[in-house]
Amino acid sequence: MSDLQNTDAPARPGIVVTGASGRMGRMLVRLILDNPEARLAGALERPGHSWIGRDVGEAMGGVPVGVTVSDDAVAVIAQAQAVIDFTAPAATVAFAELTAQARAVHVIGTTGLEQPHLDYLKAAARHAPIIRAGNMSLGVNLLTGLTRKVAAALGEDWDIEVVEAHHRMKVDAPSGTALMLGEAAAEGRGATLADLRTPAREGITGARVPGTIGFSAIRGGDVVGEHDVIFAGAGERIVLRHLATDRAIFARGALRAAIWGQDKGPGEYDMQDVLGLN
Numbered sequence: 001m002s003d004l005q006n007t008d009a010p011a012r013p014g015i016v017v018t019g020a021s022g023r024m025g026r027m028l029v030r031l032i033l034d035n036p037e038a039r040l041a042g043a044l045e046r047p048g049h050s051w052i053g054r055d056v057g058e059a060m061g062g063v064p065v066g067v068t069v070s071d072d073a074v075a076v077i078a079q080a081q082a083v084i085d086f087t088a089p090a091a092t093v094a095f096a097e098l099t100a101q102a103r104a105v106h107v108i109g110t111t112g113l114e115q116p117h118l119d120y121l122k123a124a125a126r127h128a129p130i131i132r133a134g135n136m137s138l139g140v141n142l143l144t145g146l147t148r149k150v151a152a153a154l155g156e157d158w159d160i161e162v163v164e165a166h167h168r169m170k171v172d173a174p175s176g177t178a179l180m181l182g183e184a185a186a187e188g189r190g191a192t193l194a195d196l197r198t199p200a201r202e203g204i205t206g207a208r209v210p211g212t213i214g215f216s217a218i219r220g221g222d223v224v225g226e227h228d229v230i231f232a233g234a235g236e237r238i239v240l241r242h243l244a245t246d247r248a249i250f251a252r253g254a255l256r257a258a259i260w261g262q263d264k265g266p267g268e269y270d271m272q273d274v275l276g277l278n
């Protein structure tokens with residue numbers, strides 16, 4: 001990890017990492033410190049966290065980097081050009097108000113967002129760019145396009161199921177990625193996921209309703225993230241698969257988004273925009 005990267009070069013966007021002690025937060029802090037195009041402008045944790053007041057490099061077990069972990073989101077975000085946020089829905093909505101006020105790019109990786117959260121983000125995006133994706137990796141964003149195409153090419157006699165596996169600490173299901181892939185499949189069929197989504201199955205469910213999209217979630221161990229989109233027809237199956245083996249793929253995507261967003265106006269964007277896949 002580079003030492004004291006944050007003392008100069010104002011031309012580089014100053015990026016704040018929320019949930020800095022989390023699995024993604026740590027990964028992002030390291031990546032930003034090692035990237036010459038960005039500057040770590042702050043590291044946030046919630047009040048009472050044991051890292052508050054400590055240098056973030058030292059808290060992570062390395063050398064000091066000149067950035068103190070803070071619980072003062074208002075003051076820290078006011079100084080930021082971008083905020084990268086992989087936390088939890090309630091926190092993300094609160095950070096969105098602050099990024100809107102600061103006119104800073106808000107990169108959101110947080111999953112498990114429900115409609116009231118999404119409505120709030122839509123309102124915040126009237127003031128500053130919000131870039132949000134259930135998965136920031138290049139591979140999954142390519143797979144999203146493939147899923148849309150395959151779903152469009154196959155008729156309703158091909159059943160679509162999304163199966164995902166994650167580590168035992170994950171709190172939301174289906175994963176944000178599974179929902180992204182399901183949405184793409186629905187789009188391929190000229191519909192929305194809200195129209196086609198099958199409720200979770202348990203008990204006497206009855207036969208599968210043609211044209212619907214189902215989801216299954218596995219939780220265990222340290223699985224980083226695995227997703228299959230299964231197209232099951234009569235006598236054959238197509239499986240589109242993405243296997244994540246390193247969280248760095250998500251962090252790299254998020255940092256790329258934060259830099260990409262610097263010259264963008266207010267509005268809602270996703271990784272398809274960042275990667276030029278739209």
Ligand SMILES: NC(=O)C1=CN([C@@H]2O[C@H](COP(=O)(O)OP(=O)(O)OC[C@H]3O[C@@H](n4cnc5c(N)ncnc54)[C@H](OP(=O)(O)O)[C@@H]3O)[C@@H](O)[C@H]2O)C=CC1
Nearest residue numbers: 019022023024046086087088091109110111134135136250
């Ligand atoms: N879009 C993508 O590409 C990816 C998305 N994710 C998503 O990112 C999110 C975080 O994942 P992960 O890093 O594994 O989770 P962790 O639990 O490891 O980290 C979450 C961090 O956010 C902090 N946090 C949670 N709630 C609040 C709050 N109200 N105020 C301030 N800080 C808060 C936590 O602090 P504390 O420990 O004190 O609760 C923790 O430091 C999840 O929603 C996950 O699904 C993950 C990987 C990739």
Ligand SMILES: O=C(O)C1=N[C@H](C(=O)O)C[C@H](O)C1
Nearest residue numbers: 111134135170175176177225
């Ligand atoms: O919580 C995780 O770990 C992950 N969350 C995202 C999701 O919900 O899809 C992305 C990735 O799969 C890891």
